[in-house]
Amino acid sequence: xxxxxxxxxxxxxxxxxxxxxxPAPGKTVKLNTNENPYPPNPxxxxxxxxxxxxxxxxYPDPVATAFRRAAADALGLPGPEWILAxxxxxxxxxxxxxxxxxxxxxxxxxxxxxxxxxTLADIQGAAWEQVAFEDGWQLPAAFGDxxxxxRLVFLPNPNSPSGTVLSATEVExxxxxxxxxxxxxxAYADFADxxxxxxxxxxxxxxxxxxxxxxxxxxxxxxxxxxxxxQVISQxxxxxxxxxxxxxxxxxxxxxxSSQAWLADVVARMNATRQRMSGRLAELGFxxxxxxxxxxxxxxxxxxxxxxxxxxxxxxxxxxxxxFPDWGDGLRISVGTxxxxxxxxxxxESYLKNV
Amino acid sequence: xxxxxxxxxxxxxxxxxxxxxxPAPGKTVKLNTNENPYPPNPxxxxxxxxxxxxxxxxYPDPVATAFRRAAADALGLPGPEWILAxxxxxxxxxxxxxxxxxxxxxxxxxxxxxxxxxTLADIQGAAWEQVAFEDGWQLPAAFGDxxxxxRLVFLPNPNSPSGTVLSATEVExxxxxxxxxxxxxxAYADFADxxxxxxxxxxxxxxxxxxxxxxxxxxxxxxxxxxxxxQVISQxxxxxxxxxxxxxxxxxxxxxxSSQAWLADVVARMNATRQRMSGRLAELGFxxxxxxxxxxxxxxxxxxxxxxxxxxxxxxxxxxxxxFPDWGDGLRISVGTxxxxxxxxxxxESYLKNV
Numbered sequence: 001x002x003x004x005x006x007x008x009x010x011x012x013x014x015x016x017x018x019x020x021x022x023p024a025p026g027k028t029v030k031l032n033t034n035e036n037p038y039p040p041n042p043x044x045x046x047x048x049x050x051x052x053x054x055x056x057x058x059y060p061d062p063v064a065t066a067f068r069r070a071a072a073d074a075l076g077l078p079g080p081e082w083i084l085a086x087x088x089x090x091x092x093x094x095x096x097x098x099x100x101x102x103x104x105x106x107x108x109x110x111x112x113x114x115x116x117x118x119t120l121a122d123i124q125g126a127a128w129e130q131v132a133f134e135d136g137w138q139l140p141a142a143f144g145d146x147x148x149x150x151r152l153v154f155l156p157n158p159n160s161p162s163g164t165v166l167s168a169t170e171v172e173x174x175x176x177x178x179x180x181x182x183x184x185x186x187a188y189a190d191f192a193d194x195x196x197x198x199x200x201x202x203x204x205x206x207x208x209x210x211x212x213x214x215x216x217x218x219x220x221x222x223x224x225x226x227x228x229x230x231q232v233i234s235q236x237x238x239x240x241x242x243x244x245x246x247x248x249x250x251x252x253x254x255x256x257x258s259s260q261a262w263l264a265d266v267v268a269r270m271n272a273t274r275q276r277m278s279g280r281l282a283e284l285g286f287x288x289x290x291x292x293x294x295x296x297x298x299x300x301x302x303x304x305x306x307x308x309x310x311x312x313x314x315x316x317x318x319x320x321x322x323x324f325p326d327w328g329d330g331l332r333i334s335v336g337t338x339x340x341x342x343x344x345x346x347x348x349e350s351y352l353k354n355v
Numbered sequence: 356x357x358x359x360x361x362x363x364x365x366x367x368x369x370x371x372x373x374x375x376x377x378p379a380p381g382k383t384v385k386l387n388t389n390e391n392p393y394p395p396n397p398x399x400x401x402x403x404x405x406x407x408x409x410x411x412x413x414y415p416d417p418v419a420t421a422f423r424r425a426a427a428d429a430l431g432l433p434g435p436e437w438i439l440a441x442x443x444x445x446x447x448x449x450x451x452x453x454x455x456x457x458x459x460x461x462x463x464x465x466x467x468x469x470x471x472x473x474t475l476a477d478i479q480g481a482a483w484e485q486v487a488f489e490d491g492w493q494l495p496a497a498f499g500d501x502x503x504x505x506r507l508v509f510l511p512n513p514n515s516p517s518g519t520v521l522s523a524t525e526v527e528x529x530x531x532x533x534x535x536x537x538x539x540x541x542a543y544a545d546f547a548d549x550x551x552x553x554x555x556x557x558x559x560x561x562x563x564x565x566x567x568x569x570x571x572x573x574x575x576x577x578x579x580x581x582x583x584x585x586q587v588i589s590q591x592x593x594x595x596x597x598x599x600x601x602x603x604x605x606x607x608x609x610x611x612x613s614s615q616a617w618l619a620d621v622v623a624r625m626n627a628t629r630q631r632m633s634g635r636l637a638e639l640g641f642x643x644x645x646x647x648x649x650x651x652x653x654x655x656x657x658x659x660x661x662x663x664x665x666x667x668x669x670x671x672x673x674x675x676x677x678x679f680p681d682w683g684d685g686l687r688i689s690v691g692t693x694x695x696x697x698x699x700x701x702x703x704e705s706y707l708k709n710v
Contacts, residue, residue, distance in 0.1 A: 004534055004560035006506070007590055008457045016593040022414055036412045045407050048603060052403040056607075057391045057572040059377055087442050090596040098478065102363045103458045116597075123453065123594055151361070179359055205359035217412035220602035235362055238371040239478055241445040242471075247575035248403060248603040252411075 010103070010125030017119035020320055029343060031334040032320045034160070034188070034295050036217030036270070038337070040252075041262045044218065047255035051248050060247040063237070067250050070257040071225060075197055081230040082200070084237055085253070087244050089187060089211035089224025093120055093154075095239045096183055096207065096226070100152040101126045107152040110139060112161060112324040114185065117154045126151075132327075137164035137289070144177035153178060156185040158192050161322050161332040163291025165192050171206070172199055181205045181232075188293035190215035190267050191274075197227055204229045214294055215267055216256045223253040270294050270335045277333070277341045284345070284352055299330040302355045308348060315347045365458070365480030372474035375675055384698060386689040387675045389515070389543070389650050391572030391625070393692070395607075396617040399573065402610035406603050415602040418592070422605050425612040426580060430552055436585040437555070439592055440608070442599050444542060444566035444579025448475055448509075450594045451538055451562065451581070455507040456481045462507045465494055467516060467679040469540065472509045481506075487682075492519035492644070499532035508533060511540040513547050516677050516687040518646025520547050526561070527554050536560045536587075543648035545570035545622050546629075552582055559584045569649055570622055571611045578608040625649050625690045632688070632696045639700070639707055654685040657710045663703065670702045 020033035068080030077083065086092040093116065101107050103125035109117045111130035121128040129150070131143045137159065146153065155174075158165045166174075175182040186208050189195040199206045208227040213219035223245065226236065245253075256263075278296055281288045286298040299305065309321035309331060317340075323329040333344065375388035423435030432438065441447040448471065456462050458480035464472045466485035476483040484505070486498045492514065501508065510529070513520045521529075530537040541563050544550040554561045563582040568574035578600065581588065600608075611618075633651055636643045641653040654660065664676035664686060672695075678684040688699065 019597040048407040056575040059574045219414045220411040222601040242374040246577040
C-alpha cells in the first residue's frame with residue numbers, strides 16, 4: 001500500500017527558505033532584514049484603528065480597489081487595472097512563478113542576489129539558473145538571451161546584497177532580448193534615483209514588483225503589489241486567493257500610499273544615514289559598494305566577516321553575514337537610525353583594533 | 356520568436372473562481388457568503404488597536420506562535436507544533452494542493468460541495484474528480500477508494516451547500532481506506548455538534564482546516580489554520596510565504612481564540628436563529644435540509660429558485676442561488692440576525708403568494 005502521506009517529490013527534496021533572524025523584541029539593534037528603523041506614518045496607525053471598528057465580520061474587497069486607486073495616483077499610472085495587490089510582495093513573487101513557470105521549466109536570476117527566487121522555483125518543482133554579475137555589478141548581455149525553457153527572469157533592482165542598480169535603459173535593453181517576462185523586483189527602488197515603472201507602459205513583458213515593507217516601514221502589515229499591463233494583471237489575478245489582503249492591511253496600505261510627503265521625508269533621512277555610514281565604513285578600511293538601497297554591502301581586507309558578525313551579535317547588534325559559494329562573503333548592514341549606526345560602527349571599530 | 360508573455364497552459368485554460376457577490380456597504384442584507392452577522396468580540400477590536408501602535412516597521416513572527424499557543428489550548432492539542440497558521444483557510448487549502456498534488460495528478464471532492472477545490476486543482480495544472488453524495492447526503496464507500504493518481508481528497512464537513520455532517524466515525528472509516536491524505540474542511544464545525552480534531556492525533560493522513568471567518572466573525576481579517584501531525588505541519592510550512600500572516604491579524608486571531616466564551620455565546624445565538632428559520636421555511640413549503648452550519652439549503656416544490664433569488668435581491672436581500680449541473684438548484688441562505696431573517700422570510704412569503 002502506498003504511503004498515505006506522500007508529498008510532491010519537489011517538496012520532499014527541497015530545503016525551506018530561511019529568512020533573516022527575528023529575535024524577540026528587546027534590546028537587540030536589528031540591522032539584518034532591511035526594515036525601516038522609524039515608526040510608521042501616524043496616518044497609517046489611525047487608518048488601522050478606524051478599520052478595526054469597521055465590518056470585520058464581512059469579507060474584504062477582493063481586489064483592494066481603494067489601495068489600487070491610491071497607488072495608481074501616486075505612481076502616475078492610468079488606473080487601478082495596472083496593479084495587483086498582494087499579501088506582501090512575497091505573495092506577488094509566488095503568483096508570478098505559478099503564472100509562468102511549469103514543473104521542469106526554469107527561472108533565471110542574477111548571482112549573487114535574492115535567494116528566495118530559488119526557493120520559489122523549488123516549491124514549484126521547477127529549476128533555476130543563475131547568471132553571475134560582472135565586475136562593477138553589471139549584467140552580461142547573455143542575461144537577456146533566454147532559451148525556450150527559461151520562462152521567467154527575476155532582476156532585483158536595486159539588487160541585494162549589493163544595493164546596486166541597473167539603469168532603466170539597461171533594463172529595457174535586456175527585456176527586449178528576452179523571450180519571457182522580466183520581473184524587476186523594486187523592493188528598494190524608493191531609496192534609488194530611478195525606477196522602471198514607465199517601462200511597463202511600453203513593454204508587456206516588463207513586470208515591476210513593489211513592497212510596503214521597506215520604505216513605508218510596514219513590514220509587519222504584509223503588503224506588496226505588482227505593476228503590469230492590465231491583461232497581465234487580469235491573468236495573474238486568477239492565481240491569488242479570493243480575498244488575499246485583509247481589511248486592516250488594505251486600510252494601512254491605502255493611507256501609506258496617500259502620504260507621499262511622509263515617504264519622501266523618511267527616505268531622505270535614511271539616505272543621509274546611508275551616505276554617512278558608507279563614508280565611516282570606508283574610513284574603517286572596508287570596501288563599501290555604493291548603495292542605492294537601505295542597506296550597505298561591505299567587505300574588509302582582513303576577511304574576518306563571520307567573526308565580525310558574531311562580535312556584533314554578542315554586543316546585541318544584528319547584521320547579516322552572507323556567504324555566496326564560489327563568490328565570497330561579507331556583511332550586509334541595514335540603514336538604521338543614526339544612533340543605531342553609530343553603535344554598530346563603534347563596535348566594528350573596537351573589533352578592528354584587535355585585528 | 357515565442358510570445359514573451361506565455362502563461363502556463365493550465366492558467367490560460369482555466370476560469371477564475373467567482374466568490375459570492377460583495378455589494379458596496381449599505382442597505383443590502385447580506386445572506387449570501389455565510390459571514391457572521393454580529394460584530395466581532397470587543398477584545399479582538401482592542402487587540403488590533405493595540406497592535407496598530409506596535410512595531411509595524413518590523414517583520415511579524417513568521418509562524419504566529421502566540422496564535423498557535425492560544426489555538427492549541429482552545430482545541431486541546433498537545434502544542435503549537437500541531438498547527439499551521441494561514442492568511443485565511445484559503446491559503447491553507449492552496450498550500451495543501453501544492454503540497455500533495457502535482458501537475459497531471461488528481462484531487463477528489465464530493466458533489467455538490469465547495470467548488471473552490473476545483474479551481475485550486477486548475478491553478479496547479481492538476482485534475483479533479485467528483486464523487487456524488489447519495490441520498491441523505493451520505494458518501495458512498497467508494498469515496499475512500501483512492502486510485503494511485505488521486506493524491507488528495509477534500510471533505511467539507513459540515514458540507515456546503517447542504518450544511519450536513521458526516522460523523523467522526525464515518526470520516527475515520529473513509530480515511531482508513533484512502534492511500535492519500537483526507538482534508539476535512541471544518542470551516543463550519545463550530546456550528547455543529549462534533550468535529551474531527553481528535554482523529555488527527557490518531558491518523559497522520561487526516562488533516563483538519565479551520566477558519567476564523569465564520570463563527571468568530573472575522574472574515575475581514577483573513578485568518579485560518581491547519582491542524583495536523585507535527586511532521587505534516589513542518590513539511591507544509593516549506594510552501595507558505597515566509598511571513599504569511601501580518602501582525603494585526605495575528606493579534607486579532609490570538610485574542611479571538613482566547614475568548615471561547617464569546618464564541619459559545621454567538622454560536623448558540625446563531626444556531627437558535629437557524630432552527631427558527633428552518634421551521635419557518637418549512638411552513639412556507641420549502642424542503643429544508645437539516646443544517647449543522649450557519650446557513651440553510653432549501654428548495655421549493657415550485658422550482659422557481661432563481662426567480663426567488665432575484666425577487667429577494669430587488670428587495671435588497673442577497674442570498675445565494677446555486678445551480679449544480681446534473682443535480683439541481685436551490686437557495687443557500689446564511690443565518691443572519693433575527694431581524695434580517697424575518698425580513699427575508701417576509702419577502703419569500705410575499706413571493707410565494709403569487710405563485
